[in-house]
Amino acid sequence: MEKYLSVTTLTKYLKMKFDKDPYLERVYLTGQVSNFRKRPTHQYFSLKDDRAVIQATIWSGVYQRLGFDLEEGMKINVVGRVQVYEPSGSYSIIIEKAEPDGVGALAIQFEQLKKKLAEEGLFQERFKQSLPQFSKKIGVVTSRSGAVIQDIITTVSRRFPGVEIVLYPTKVQGEGAAEEIARNITRANERDDLDVLIIGRGGGSIEDLWAFNEEIVVRAIFESRLPIISSVGHETDVTLADFVADKRAATPTAAAELATPVTKLDLLTYLQNQEKRMTTAVKHTLSKKQEALRILSQSVIFRQPERLYDGYLQRLDQLQLRLKQGLNAELVRNQQKVQEQVHRLEQLSPTIKIQRYQDRIQQLKKLLRSQMAVTYDAKVAEVKRLSEALLMLDTSRIVARGYAIVKKGEVVVASAKDLKENDQVSLLMRDGQVELEVRNVKTKEI
Structure with missing residues (x-):
């Protein structure tokens, strides 16, 4: 018997092998999403190709950071690690990163939101307002320290020095940027002295410009009383803010020109050259920072902190499901017991018993009266018969x-x-x- 292992021992051994295998620590897979049903927390589904299937798990925090929704049949590329789940002896891949095959996650999210808002009619030309021919006061929603506001001030002051610029200092990228942009658009609409509003920021990656693709910003622009000029990123950059704005400008300079009467053309060339230089510098700096971030992210402390609680999260999901099922079953049993007790109490109720006895008494009274009448009639007939017989015998x-x-x-x-x-x-x-x-x-x- 010493040769034989318990199932637990064998499973623990396999899990240890999986955990220590360097080839399973970071796996790159491509496959088709199958058996997907979106859950409120963690996502469990399958990845398959034409010959094999593997179970997959994405923890709630990772799924929220994907930036797009998984769909049945979608082909995706994932990065994760393979692990053995001891209670069931099954293996699966824990996904740490995922993106649609051939298309970026943000691009998918962009197209999904664009389609939704277009169906609501937010991009229709009939809703767009005309820009004023001569603006006296221009509102600008952008960063205080960015080059956008400086370009606008410079352009406006040279083209039409009498125009006043009102800046609404705004965070234009990162967490909370979209809410701040929408809030400042609303603030600008509360004033009666503004003629037009420019919103925008400089160039950058799609991640940098993403605040202008958020639904809250798009709806704030659509509901604006003031005409809005969108100037986000470079000419090749397209955001949802550009679709809903009354006018789209390729650069902040172009936005300032749209908001003021046309003058010197050479200023536009100069600002375009400056913009290109700035774009190159920003891209170079961004590339260096991204490389540094990539190197740091490969550090052991950042790679797999989730391994400390992977099994517990799955176990927690199973226990929550069992608890819910147990509570529902117990509730049904208790409801049945209550109904049975209520029925028994109703049967034992003195009122019901009294009523039952009263009904019985009434029935017996009726029966007694009926029997008494029958007996009386029979006795009367018998007496009559006997009387007649006696009379017949009377000598x-x-x-x-x-x-x-x-x-x-x-x-x-x-x-x-x-x-x-x-x-x-x-x-x-x-x-x-x-x-x-x-x-x-x-x-x-x-």
């Missing part, structure tokens, strides 16, 4: 009609055969009694 009534009764001694003579010659008989008549002696007896056949 006084017989002799009263002219008949006589013959008695021999104390016995009534009913037949001539009962007499013989010389017998002494008494003849009872209506008004007296006669003593006779039999002389002759004659009988006849009846």
Whole structure:
């Protein structure tokens, strides 16, 4: 028996092998999403190709950072690690990163939101407002320290020095940027002295410009009373803010030109050159920072902190499901018990018993009256019958009609055969009694 392992021991050994295998620590897979049903927390589904299937898990925090929704049948590329789940002895891949195959996650999110808002009509030309020909006061929603506001101030001051610029300092990228942009658009609309509003920021990656693709910003622009010029990123950059704005400008300079009368053309060339230089510098700096971030992210402390609680998260999901099922079953049992007890109490209720006895008494009363009537009628009929029989036997009534009764001694003579010659008989008549002696007896056949 010492040769034999327990299932637990074998599973723990396999899990240890999986955990220590460097090839399974970071796995790159491509496959098709299968058996996907979106859950409120962690996501469990399958990745498959034409010959094999593997179970996959994405923890809630990782799924929220994907930036797009998984769909049944979608082909995705994932990075993760393979692990064995001891209670069931199954293996799966824990996904740490995922993106649609051939298309970026943000691009998918961009197209999904664009389609939704277009169906609502937010991008239709009939909703767009005309820009004022001469603006006296221009509102600008952008960063205080960015080059956008400086470009606008410079352009406006050279083209139309009398125009006043009102800046709404705004965070234009990162967490909370979209909410701040929408809030400042609303603030600008509360003023009565602004003629037009410019929103925007400099160039950057799609991640940097993403705040202008958020639904809250798009709806704030659509609901604006003021005409809005969108100037986000470079000319090749397209955001949802550009689709909904009343005018789209390729650069902040172009936005300032749209908001003010047209003048010197050479200023536009200069600002375009400056923009290109700035774009190159920003891209170079961003590339260096991204490389540094990539190197740091490969550090052990950042790679797999989730391994400390992977099994617990899955176990927690299973326990929550069992708890919910147990509570529902217990609730059903208790409801049934309550219904049974209520039914029993209703059956044992004194009121019901009293009513039942009262109904029984009424039935018995009716039955008694019925039986008494039947018995009474029967007795009356019997008395009548007996009375008539007695009357028939009353000798006084017989002799009263002219008949006589013959008695021999104390016995009534009913037949001539009962007499013989010389017998002494008494003849009872209506008004007296006669003593006779039999002389002759004659009988006849009846």
